[in-house]
Amino acid sequence: MNERSEAIILHALRHSDTSTIVHAYTRQRGHITFVINGGTSSRRSSRSSVRRLMTRPLSLVEVDYALSGKRELLHASDVRSLHSFETIDSSPERSAMALFLSELLYRTLRFPNGDEPLFDYLRSALLALDDPKTAMGNFHLVFLMRYIAALGLSPHTDSYSSGALFDMEEGSYVAARTPYATLLPTDESAALYALRSITFEDSTSVRFPSELKQRLIRSLIEYLRIHLGNFPPLQSLDVIYTLFA
Secondary structure, eight states: OEEEEEEEEEEEEEOSSSEEEEEEEETTTEEEEEEEETTOOOTTSOHHHHHHHHHSTTOEEEEEEEOOTTOSEEEEEEEEESOOOOHHHHOHHHHHHHHHHHHHHHHHOOOSSOOHHHHHHHHHHHHHHHOTTSOOTTHHHHHHHHHHHHTTOOOBOTTOOTTOEEETTTTEEESSOOTTOOBOOHHHHHHHHHHTTOOSTTGGGSOOOHHHHHHHHHHHHHHHHHHHOOOOOOTTHHHHHHHOO
């Protein structure tokens, strides 16, 4: 059975001179892995343009693929671009952010079922990243906070009060330290609470010291590890520290 879906390219690996293995997150099927022949594009797409789509992180595409029983590796017959990124490609800061997001999503988006609200959030975030009016200073923090919420892992903030500590395993605030709990320090806990209502449009409304921002992004990634399962260290994180401290 053939199927067509919107997709976000997460990772690609050249399989041979004529084919590429691609990991993508799709609206209908969630995470899929497919192989595409570099020469099987439609008349509107040359072989080189398909290859660019496959190797460019976070390309928004429409992909046609064949479903075949329980096979994990699907065969894609065509891939078409749904959006041409301009600002991301021309801005070193936005390109670096795109590399970080693609690595993060490749490591954490392993769900085999579709989630349309999650897909829609990711699509809107990528369009915001490509919008030259979107400020970049806190983009990674806002993205992570809203990604966590889209995954259904949103921290419970009702119990927050000044001086409360965030319990990473329980996903809620506590008034005092408890044995064996993984707690964020007071300043990170307060920053996490402040992030809950910040959007991409007003991401500069709150300013965090550079050192706090670095600790906060490490903690948000660790929160994902705790609740999704372990994944390898993100190689692009050092670049984010350097550019967005």
